Amino acid sequence: MESRRISSSNKIKAVVVACDVVTAFGPGVDACWKGIISGETAISELKRFNTQAFQSGHAATIEGLKYLQKDSLVMQMFRLMFKKNPPSVPKDAKLILATTKGEIDLLEKKFLRGKGNASNANLRYLLKKVSALAGIQDSGIIISAACSSSSAALARGASMIRNGYSDCLLITACDSVTEFVYSGFSSLMALDKIAARPFDKDRRGLSLGEAASYALLMSEARAKKEKREIMGEIKGWGLSDDANHMTGPSRTSDGLIMAISKALKSAAVVASDICFISAHGTGTLYNDEMEMRAFHSVFKKRIPVYSVKGAIGHTIGSAGLVEAIIALRALKEKTVPPTVNLKTADDDAWGWVSDKKKTLTRNNAALITNAGFSGINTALVVG
Amino acid sequence: MINIHGIGWITKEEYGCIARGEKIPYKNVVEFDSFLRKRIFPCPFKNFGRLDRISKLTCYAIALAMKDAGISYIPQKRQDIGIVGAGDSGSLQSDIDYFKDYLDCGRTLSRGNLFIYTLPSSPLGEAAIHFGLQGPLLYTAAPEEPLRTAMTIASEMVLSGETPAILAGMTEDGAAVYFVLMKDSVSNKNILCDEKDIRAILNKGMTFKKMIKELLNLRKGNN
Incomplete structure (x- = not known):
C-alpha cells in the first residue's frame, strides 16, 4: 500500500456504498438489525467445545459452522456472507482486513488433531484468501488493534479516501469463538456466566461472539459517478x-x-x-x-x-x-x-x-x- | 513534510541509535535482559521479565528511537505520540506458547499472562504503557514489505493531523527497528532526514543488517 495521492483535496467525503455482516443472528444486516431491535439475544449454550472448566458455557455463535474441519471458522463466515450478498467490489479496490486471531482454529487443529501446520494461522495467509474471495487485485494489509481492530481499519480506510490516497477500499473484519480464545478470556475472569448485561447494575462480564463483516468505502465523487447507493459517511x-x-x-x-x-x-x-x-x-x-x-x-x-x-x-x-x-x-x-x-x-x-x-x-x-x-x-x- | 527524528534498532548481537551513530555489540554478555535493561531504559521498566520476546525487542527499539530523537519520558506522564508496528508472523510464537501451556494443563487452566501476548498489538501496548504514549496504536502486516506499510500508515497519520508524532517500525526474527516521525511544523529539532530518504532505503528490500548499514551511512551523508 504505497503512499501515492490520487487527489490533493482534503475535503473528500468517505462514504459507505455497500456493507454486510454475518453474526449469531445469521447472515445479513437485516437479520442482525431485526434481532437487536426485537430485544432478543443470540447468546446461547456453547456446544462447539467442552466448556466445563471455564467461567462460562455461553457465547453467540453462528449456526452451521464446522469447527476444526478443512476451512477455518472465519473463512466459512466470509463464504457465507459473500455467497448470500456478493459485494460488487471494483477490481482496483484496496483491501484492509481487521482481525485479532483470524484463523487461530488452524493452529488448534495442529495441536489437537495433528493436522496441518501451526503457521497456517499466520494472518497473512488469511489476507490472501480474503483478497481472492473478494476478487480484487490488491494484496491488502492487516490491521490489528485488539477489540478496536475494525474501527481502526474503518478509520484508516476513511483517512486514505479523505487524504486522496485511494478512492475505493474494501474493509473486512472477522473473529471467531474458538477454544483458544474462550479459554483465554475465561482465564482473565472476563466472562459473564450466562449472557452479558452491558451497563446493568448487576453486570458480571462479557459474552464472546463471532462475526464477519465488510464495508465498501468510496469517495463521494466515485460513488456518485458509479451511481452507488450512499448508505452513510465516515x-x-x-x-x-x-x-x-x-x-x-x-x-x-x-x-x-x-x-x-x-x-x-x-x-x-x-x-x-x-x-x-x-x-x-x-x-x-x-x-x-x-x-x-x-x-x-x-x-x-x-x-x-x-x-x-x-x-x-x-x-x-x-x-x-x-x-x-x-x-x-x-x-x-x-x-x-x-x-x-x-x-x-x-x-x-x-x-x-x-x-x-x-x-x-x-x-x-x-x-x-x-x-x-x-x-x-x-x-x-x-x- | 515528514521528518525522521531518530531511529533505534536492535539485533541478536548489537543495538544502536542512528542519529547518534551508536552501534554497540552485546552478544557476549551473560545476562541478556538485565544487561540491556540497565543500558537501554532510562527509567525502571515494571514487570519487564514477564514480557514475551517480541515485546522486549519492541520496547528496546522504541527506547533507543526515542533517545535518538531526544524525546525524554517519565512513567505516568503521557504524551500524544502514536505507535504503528509491523511484523511478518504476528503473535504466532506467543500463540503456540499459550496453547501448548493450556494443553499441558489438561485443557482446564490457562494462563492470562500468556494469553495477553497472543494479540499482535500487545508488544506495542507494553511500549505505550511504559513510555506513556497515548497516540494511535495499531499493528499492521502486509504480504510484502510490512515495514514500508507501517511507515506509510504512520506518515499519513502525522500528515493528516491524527497525531503530532509517531513511532513506526517492525520486530521480526530477533531484530527490531523503530523510527520517530514528526511533521516539520511540530519540531525542527533533531531532524535526521526526510521520511522519503528512509522510504528510498526500504524500497531496496534489503536484509535487516544491510538496512542498518545504509541507515548509518545516511547519518554520514553518504546515501
Missing part, C-alpha cells in the same frame, strides 16, 4: 491509547475522551450534533464504567447510548465494523436500538441507556466507541 475518527494497563481500562477515561475529542474535531462537529452513541459496552464492570465516565465528560446533556453486545456478544476484531454498520442502519431507520439484557441501568448510565428502542427525532451524526486490550481506544463519527 465523517470523523480518533484513535488513542490509555497508556495505562494491558487488560484494565483507564480509571480516568482520559484515553477514550481523547479519542472522542479527536473524532469530533475530525468530523467538524460538536458534541451536541451527536444524536446517539453506539458504545463498546462489553458488560464488564470496568469497561462500561470507563465509557460512561468519558460520555459524562464529553456530553453535557444525556443522549441515548446502547450496546449490541447483549444481543450478538463481543465479536472482538469485527465488533467496530458490525457496530458501525448497525449505527448507520439506526440512522436510516431513525431508531436507537435497545440495550439487550439490560434490567436495571447502573447509576452512571441511568437515563442514557434503555432496554427499549427509541425513535430518533434527528439523525445528523452518531458516535461509535470501541476499546481493547493494551488500552486501545477508537471513536468514529458516522452520519
Whole structure:
C-alpha cells in the first residue's frame, strides 16, 4: 500500500456504498438489525467445545459452522456472507482486513488433531484468501488493534479516501469463538456466566461472539459517478491509547475522551450534533464504567447510548465494523436500538441507556466507541 | 513534510541509535535482559521479565528511537505520540506458547499472562504503557514489505493531523527497528532526514543488517 495521492483535496467525503455482516443472528444486516431491535439475544449454550472448566458455557455463535474441519471458522463466515450478498467490489479496490486471531482454529487443529501446520494461522495467509474471495487485485494489509481492530481499519480506510490516497477500499473484519480464545478470556475472569448485561447494575462480564463483516468505502465523487447507493459517511475518527494497563481500562477515561475529542474535531462537529452513541459496552464492570465516565465528560446533556453486545456478544476484531454498520442502519431507520439484557441501568448510565428502542427525532451524526486490550481506544463519527 | 527524528534498532548481537551513530555489540554478555535493561531504559521498566520476546525487542527499539530523537519520558506522564508496528508472523510464537501451556494443563487452566501476548498489538501496548504514549496504536502486516506499510500508515497519520508524532517500525526474527516521525511544523529539532530518504532505503528490500548499514551511512551523508 504505497503512499501515492490520487487527489490533493482534503475535503473528500468517505462514504459507505455497500456493507454486510454475518453474526449469531445469521447472515445479513437485516437479520442482525431485526434481532437487536426485537430485544432478543443470540447468546446461547456453547456446544462447539467442552466448556466445563471455564467461567462460562455461553457465547453467540453462528449456526452451521464446522469447527476444526478443512476451512477455518472465519473463512466459512466470509463464504457465507459473500455467497448470500456478493459485494460488487471494483477490481482496483484496496483491501484492509481487521482481525485479532483470524484463523487461530488452524493452529488448534495442529495441536489437537495433528493436522496441518501451526503457521497456517499466520494472518497473512488469511489476507490472501480474503483478497481472492473478494476478487480484487490488491494484496491488502492487516490491521490489528485488539477489540478496536475494525474501527481502526474503518478509520484508516476513511483517512486514505479523505487524504486522496485511494478512492475505493474494501474493509473486512472477522473473529471467531474458538477454544483458544474462550479459554483465554475465561482465564482473565472476563466472562459473564450466562449472557452479558452491558451497563446493568448487576453486570458480571462479557459474552464472546463471532462475526464477519465488510464495508465498501468510496469517495463521494466515485460513488456518485458509479451511481452507488450512499448508505452513510465516515465523517470523523480518533484513535488513542490509555497508556495505562494491558487488560484494565483507564480509571480516568482520559484515553477514550481523547479519542472522542479527536473524532469530533475530525468530523467538524460538536458534541451536541451527536444524536446517539453506539458504545463498546462489553458488560464488564470496568469497561462500561470507563465509557460512561468519558460520555459524562464529553456530553453535557444525556443522549441515548446502547450496546449490541447483549444481543450478538463481543465479536472482538469485527465488533467496530458490525457496530458501525448497525449505527448507520439506526440512522436510516431513525431508531436507537435497545440495550439487550439490560434490567436495571447502573447509576452512571441511568437515563442514557434503555432496554427499549427509541425513535430518533434527528439523525445528523452518531458516535461509535470501541476499546481493547493494551488500552486501545477508537471513536468514529458516522452520519 | 515528514521528518525522521531518530531511529533505534536492535539485533541478536548489537543495538544502536542512528542519529547518534551508536552501534554497540552485546552478544557476549551473560545476562541478556538485565544487561540491556540497565543500558537501554532510562527509567525502571515494571514487570519487564514477564514480557514475551517480541515485546522486549519492541520496547528496546522504541527506547533507543526515542533517545535518538531526544524525546525524554517519565512513567505516568503521557504524551500524544502514536505507535504503528509491523511484523511478518504476528503473535504466532506467543500463540503456540499459550496453547501448548493450556494443553499441558489438561485443557482446564490457562494462563492470562500468556494469553495477553497472543494479540499482535500487545508488544506495542507494553511500549505505550511504559513510555506513556497515548497516540494511535495499531499493528499492521502486509504480504510484502510490512515495514514500508507501517511507515506509510504512520506518515499519513502525522500528515493528516491524527497525531503530532509517531513511532513506526517492525520486530521480526530477533531484530527490531523503530523510527520517530514528526511533521516539520511540530519540531525542527533533531531532524535526521526526510521520511522519503528512509522510504528510498526500504524500497531496496534489503536484509535487516544491510538496512542498518545504509541507515548509518545516511547519518554520514553518504546515501
